[in-house]
Amino acid sequence: MAFIVHVKAYHLPGGWGLVSVSPFCLKLDAFLRLADIPHEAITATTPFGGPKGKAPWIEHEGRKIGDSTFIIQYLKNRYSVDPDAGLTPAQRGQALAIQRMVEENLYWAMVNDRWNTPANWPVLKGSVLGGIPAPIRAVMAPVARRGVIKQLKGHGLGCHSAEEIAAIAKRDITALSAILGEQDWFFGPAPTETDCVVYSLLANVYFVGFESPMKAMIAAHDNLVSFLDRFRDRFYPAL
Ligand SMILES: N[C@@H](CCC(=O)N[C@@H](CS)C(=O)NCC(=O)O)C(=O)O
Structure with a gap:
């Protein structure tokens, strides 16, 4: 059986029907869904576990990456998926x-x-x-x-x-x-x-x-x- 390493995506808590009440965390969660990247969403009570002291962050293949934009860039490269590919x-x-x-x-x-x-x-x-x-x-x-x-x-x-x-x-x-x-x-x-x-x-x-x-x-x-x-x-x- 193949061993699949999913992305672990850490986000601040949710509420009111939103996965996270942090816009940057919700943006990453939405992107993971848009790009259909297999992942595990994990709620963190504070941003302190992130490599930059801010949320969201991910753990993947031994790396810890912070900042929603850097994370999305990493995921686009790593998974060869880009919902923006058709943009001029x-x-x-x-x-x-x-x-x-x-x-x-x-x-x-x-x-x-x-x-x-x-x-x-x-x-x-x-x-x-x-x-x-x-x-x-x-x-x-x-x-x-x-x-x-x-x-x-x-x-x-x-x-x-x-x-x-x-x-x-x-x-x-x-x-x-x-x-x-x-x-x-x-x-x-x-x-x-x-x-x-x-x-x-x-x-x-x-x-x-x-x-x-x-x-x-x-x-x-x-x-x-x-x-x-x-x-x-x-x-x-x-x-
Ligand atoms: N540019 C960062 C901003 C992240 C950010 O500001 N996250 C907030 C939550 S919405 C945070 O962790 N704030 C904690 C702090 O500034 O101490 C990104 O895109 O991820």
Whole structure:
């Protein structure tokens, strides 16, 4: 019998019908499904086991790899599978621009809503930090919060007012809706990595129990709501 070494994919806990309430972890999980790569999804309560102290990470054939984008590059090479193979060079450029907007800008607006909004603090402790035993969590949660608020300031988004952050997020969400237009997927008839990138962030705003002005912004675009439903029906039919 052949010995098959599956990819072990470590992600932060899930909730509200999502495999993970971390967009980067959900993106990797979605990509593994899109590319049909055999794997074992493992829930980690903290990101500390990852080689970069962040989630997700994978273990495969003795390697430990961190960062969703590096992991996806590795998997594409290792398994000779690429859902983006049909994209033109211009489309690849657009895919990168969308990824940067979603992961390096819009993501931080989501982080701000979760970690820097008093109403969301109990929700966060019960979900993102929910796997950590209560006595440890009582000590860790405020420390983690201070750390994330420092990250937000370091990024720059955390220096703005709530209204300014909402306006920044609105421009990104409006742009995503305009780019998607009437298409089923961001690059036409078949899903690509970009769809995983956009789904994992928007689903982590739209389907979760955190208050966020971005929920209404997404709801205002029928094509984005249909996209989220389409993605979920295709890749997460059982959830
Ligand atoms: N560029 C990384 C970002 C990963 C990331 O920021 N993960 C968050 C969870 S959504 C994390 O582990 N944060 C913990 C920390 O920053 O201490 C990727 O694509 O994987």
